[in-house]
Amino acid sequence: MKIVQRFSPVAIVSAMVIVQALESLLLVFSGSRWIAVLYLFLMNVIITAVILLQARNYRLRRVEFIRKINDEAENSLNATLDNMPIGVIRYNKETYEPEWFNPFIDLIYHGDDRVLDKNEVKSIIQKYHEERNQFFTIEKKKYFITLDDEKNLLYLADATSEANSRESLQESRAVIGSISVDNYDDVTDLITDSERTKVNSLIASNLESFASKYGFYLRRVSSSRYYFFCDYGILSRMIEDKFSLLKDFRKNSAESKIPLTLSVGVSYGWNDFPSIGKISLNNLELALVRGGDQAVLRENTPQAKTIYFGGNSESRTQKSRTRARAISTALQTIISESEDVFIVGHRFPDMDALGAAITMKNFVNLSGKEAYVVYDPEQLMPEVSRAIDLINETEEGFAHIVKLEKAFDMKTANSLLIMVDHSKISQTLNLDFYKSFNKLIVIDHHRRDDDFPEHALLSYIESSASSASELAVELLQFHEYNSKMTVTDASIALAGIALDTKHFTKATTSRTFEVAAYLRSQGADNNLIKSILATEFEKYKKINEIILNSEYVAPGIVVALGKPEHKYDNVATAKAADTLLDMAGVQAAFAITNHQNGYISISARSFKDYNVQTIMEAMGGGGHFNAAATQIYERNIAEVKEDLVKIIKEREKEQ
Numbered sequence: 001m002k003i004v005q006r007f008s009p010v011a012i013v014s015a016m017v018i019v020q021a022l023e024s025l026l027l028v029f030s031g032s033r034w035i036a037v038l039y040l041f042l043m044n045v046i047i048t049a050v051i052l053l054q055a056r057n058y059r060l061r062r063v064e065f066i067r068k069i070n071d072e073a074e075n076s077l078n079a080t081l082d083n084m085p086i087g088v089i090r091y092n093k094e095t096y097e098p099e100w101f102n103p104f105i106d107l108i109y110h111g112d113d114r115v116l117d118k119n120e121v122k123s124i125i126q127k128y129h130e131e132r133n134q135f136f137t138i139e140k141k142k143y144f145i146t147l148d149d150e151k152n153l154l155y156l157a158d159a160t161s162e163a164n165s166r167e168s169l170q171e172s173r174a175v176i177g178s179i180s181v182d183n184y185d186d187v188t189d190l191i192t193d194s195e196r197t198k199v200n201s202l203i204a205s206n207l208e209s210f211a212s213k214y215g216f217y218l219r220r221v222s223s224s225r226y227y228f229f230c231d232y233g234i235l236s237r238m239i240e241d242k243f244s245l246l247k248d249f250r251k252n253s254a255e256s257k258i259p260l261t262l263s264v265g266v267s268y269g270w271n272d273f274p275s276i277g278k279i280s281l282n283n284l285e286l287a288l289v290r291g292g293d294q295a296v297l298r299e300n301t302p303q304a305k306t307i308y309f310g311g312n313s314e315s316r317t318q319k320s321r322t323r324a325r326a327i328s329t330a331l332q333t334i335i336s337e338s339e340d341v342f343i344v345g346h347r348f349p350d351m352d353a354l355g356a357a358i359t360m361k362n363f364v365n366l367s368g369k370e371a372y373v374v375y376d377p378e379q380l381m382p383e384v385s386r387a388i389d390l391i392n393e394t395e396e397g398f399a400h401i402v403k404l405e406k407a408f409d410m411k412t413a414n415s416l417l418i419m420v421d422h423s424k425i426s427q428t429l430n431l432d433f434y435k436s437f438n439k440l441i442v443i444d445h446h447r448r449d450d451d452f453p454e455h456a457l458l459s460y461i462e463s464s465a466s467s468a469s470e471l472a473v474e475l476l477q478f479h480e481y482n483s484k485m486t487v488t489d490a491s492i493a494l495a496g497i498a499l500d501t502k503h504f505t506k507a508t509t510s511r512t513f514e515v516a517a518y519l520r521s522q523g524a525d526n527n528l529i530k531s532i533l534a535t536e537f538e539k540y541k542k543i544n545e546i547i548l549n550s551e552y553v554a555p556g557i558v559v560a561l562g563k564p565e566h567k568y569d570n571v572a573t574a575k576a577a578d579t580l581l582d583m584a585g586v587q588a589a590f591a592i593t594n595h596q597n598g599y600i601s602i603s604a605r606s607f608k609d610y611n612v613q614t615i616m617e618a619m620g621g622g623g624h625f626n627a628a629a630t631q632i633y634e635r636n637i638a639e640v641k642e643d644l645v646k647i648i649k650e651r652e653k654e655q
């Protein structure tokens with residue numbers, strides 16, 4: 001059929017007419033029938049041969065035609081690949097070695113020091129997986145990456161202008177900043193008016209010089225409170241400088257013999273200015289409760305992460321008695337509206353957690369409600385265990401210090417939970433227990449972190465306090481009724497303060513001693529405290545084991561390791577770091593051990609200006625400026641030491 005289609009209908013009809021005419025002539029003029037049959041047969045053979053020949057020619061021409069079309073298609077594809085402004089790389093799936101790339105890739109890498117090898121291919125693929133929609137930069141140009149995993153193809157499209165316009169759009173985001181001068185009231189309380197004018201002018205002149213350096217608009221609302229407005233482009237320059245204005249302000253004030261620092265809260269984003277302003281104020285509050293002398297930044301988006309700068313001096317903000325009194329009153333109201341109260345410390349609670357919990361139990365009882373201190377028998381350290389034994393000696397004590405399992409059964413929908421000595425959800429004694437409460441209060445002396453219970457009815461966080469026990473006892477002192485603690489309770493609270501202050505040698509203020517005096521007046525017994533805090537002989541040996549395996553990793557910085565085949569508890573690790581810090585010339589000490597719970601534990605201690613909190617935060621932990629810690633899973637001691645030393649060395653370079 002197809003062969004017939006090769007000839008036009010006119011040609012076929014004409015050929016058939018000629019064949020018909022020839023055959024008719026043959027029939028008319030041939031003498032015999034047999035000759036006619038022979039002629040007809042010959043004619044048919046000729047016709048069949050012609051058609052077969054035609055068919056063969058057609059087939060050959062068709063193959064040739066297809067081949068030609070293919071060649072043309074391939075040529076134009078090659079020309080497209082050669083000329084299109086998109087780089088294409090085919091790589092080996094196993095080795096990442098580039099197997100082929102188009103000329104545009106040559107142009108991309110031309111003039112750049114980098115070569116397109118397996119490492120480069122790997123890093124492009126890594127970038128693709130890490131940050132989709134982000135651009136890969138090669139020699140000042142930015143490329144959008146597309147990966148075809150199945151065919152092992154990478155496409156790099158030049159997106160420089162798109163990236164630049166995206167960047168300039170980002171830079172035009174609105175920024176609202178709130179600035180507070182830490183300790184302004186304390187500094188200006190007892191000075192003359194002319195001296196106060198000097199302080200005000202120091203603050204204003206410093207802030208105005210920052211405003212003109214960066215180009216932000218500054219507005220003073222009171223002597224100690226300012227706001228600033230700018231766009232993200234300007235903020236990013238302050239970020240690049242790591243908010244050095246905090247350091248400059250601290251230095252300039254110190255030179256003028258006025259001990260002032262700044263706390264800054266910043267937020268930024270598109271439209272919705274009320275929300276940006278609110279986040280800026282929340283961030284300022286966060287900077288203050290974390291101890292002041294720092295900047296806290298967060299974008300106005302739900303998934304934004306909080307960024308911290310500064311915090312390079314131990315807590316500068318002083319807790320005010322007015323606040324403690326106000327919190328005490330608010331607490332009484334919340335307690336009076338609750339059925340009963342359960343109090344928990346952090347995981348593996350220490351004496352400060354127990355001291356604060358016992359004091360808060362006294363507070364709740366004064367408010368006319370029942371309170372239960374909750375503990376987990378699986379998370380008991382020897383000192384705390386000894387103190388619990390003491391509490392259990394009286395019937396009253398026994399009834400109100402309850403195991404976790406029992407506490408689950410006892411609590412009702414209207415029970416209140418008080419978290420003491422911790423404010424990180426991940427650190428709470430038991431996550432399910434925490435989650436089972438609708439009403440929550442937090443009392444803590446650690447700098448507030450991201451992992452904070454946002455729904456707390458009340459949070460009393462004072463990072464300048466020596467201990468959670470100090471905070472709790474102050475609240476108790478401000479209770480509208482006078483308390484009478486038992487000797488055991490008062491001793492445990494004082495032991496908590498003694499623990500966190502290393503027997504009143506660090507982090508103390510005059511308020512710490514006032515609270516200690518109050519506890520003595522309530523019957524706190526030194527001998528009892530000594531026996532509660534005593535170290536067992538076996539533990540002492542383990543602490544020494546860690547101390548003996550220590551070395552300097554930088555000037556003044558010591559790292560000690562527990563034996564990899566031994567397991568240690570928090571206290572042994574913490575005490576090893578404490579002891580190392582007592583050695584001459586040691587500015588910071590880190591003890592790394594295998595914790596009995598299966599993770600690697602680091603306790604970090606330091607003096608004065610060396611911030612171990614940020615180092616521990618960089619390793620997933622936290623704590624205070626001079627005493628911090630972290631827990632690391634699925635690594636061994638040697639690996640953790642390597643990571644730690646790397647961070648320490650980086651910090652050294654930044655100083």
Ligand SMILES: Nc1ncnc2c1ncn2[C@@H]1O[C@H](COP(=O)(O)O[C@H]2[C@@H](O)[C@H](n3cnc4c(N)ncnc43)O[C@@H]2COP(=O)(O)O)[C@@H](O)[C@H]1O
Pocket residue numbers: 350351352353383421424427446499500533570571573574575578602603604620621622623624627628629630631
């Ligand atoms: N993952 C974390 N995130 C945030 N903060 C954390 C984290 N892990 C720990 N922290 C805080 O870091 C500091 C230091 O902790 P540490 O374990 O090194 O030291 C605490 C106790 O282990 C230690 N301690 C307890 N009993 C004794 C004792 N009898 N003698 C000596 N030392 C002892 O003292 C530290 C108590 O600190 P506190 O909780 O601030 O009261 C710490 O703040 C962790 O909360």
Ligand SMILES: [Mn+2]
Pocket residue numbers: 352353421445467468500
């Ligand atoms: Mn504490």
